[in-house]
Amino acid sequence: MQTTIIKPKKIFRWNDLREIWQYKELLYFFTWRDLKVRYKQTAIGAAWAIFQPFMTMIVFTVFFGTLAKMPSDGVPYPIFVYTGLLFWQFFSVALSSTSSCLIANQSIITKVYFPRLILPISSVLTQLVDFAVAAAVLVVLMFYYGYSPNILGILLIPLLLLIAFMAAVGGGLFLAAINVKYRDVRYVLPYFIQMLMFITPVIYPASIAGKYSWILAVNPMTGVIQNARAALLGTAPINWLLIGISFVATFVLLGIGIIVFKKTERYFADII
Secondary structure, eight states: OOOOOOOOOSSOOHHHHHHHHHTHHHHHHHHHHHHHHHHTTOSSGGGHHHHHHHHHHHHHIIIIIIISOOOOTTSOHHHHHHHHHHHHHHHHHHHHHHHTHHHHTHHHHTTOOOOTTHHHHHHHHHHHHHHHHHHHHHHHHHHHHTOOOOHHHHHHHHHHHHHHHHHHHHHHHHHHHHHHHOTTHHHHHHHHHHHHHHTTTTSSOGGGGGGGHHHHHTSHHHHHHHHHHHHHHOSSOOOHHHHHHHHHHHHHHHHHHHHHHHHHGGGHHHHO
């Protein structure tokens, strides 16, 4: 009798992408399941995706825009901060949910084989729905304040969203792999995300950092948020160099995440 042992490889191979494509129905199932679980028995359903950034925008506008007189590159502070919050919420929530996706699916991981990369990817894909819903408020704000993006600005948004997507996947892969062995991640991560928001130009323009703005540029979300404002609100010319830096930083983060994830993948079912 021949026994077949399935072992994950320590390194990422192109066959992994082919395998993910072969299991695309499972990827769709996990994504749809997460959406249904999130909004099951909720009073307002997907409107929660709007409530969080909208209420945060109001609080930030009162304290940072009105009281602290935070500069906003010449545009009304509410639409300035909401544009940043829209992309930041997508990244931060995706990073948080991805970090715990293996723990949340331990019963499946220990019983059935499938490409484990599907779980982090599906966690990030779920947040795209929330992003689309929350983006409707941004459209309303743009009409209210009289802003209309040009064609280049509209075409740039999917590129910026792709960078944020890859950054969330890369960081999520790293944290998910670490979280399997060290459960401290769930306690440290909220504090880390909160601190990371303050070194990302969400509530302030990147220009406020002056000669130290290059430090902010290492953070891939800096390029995403700054160029989203430039594309949609015309706060500044589109900074292609900053987009390139964000791409490089994102690929480095994604590479690190994949390496750590693949090296620890074979032990998931044993220690989860």
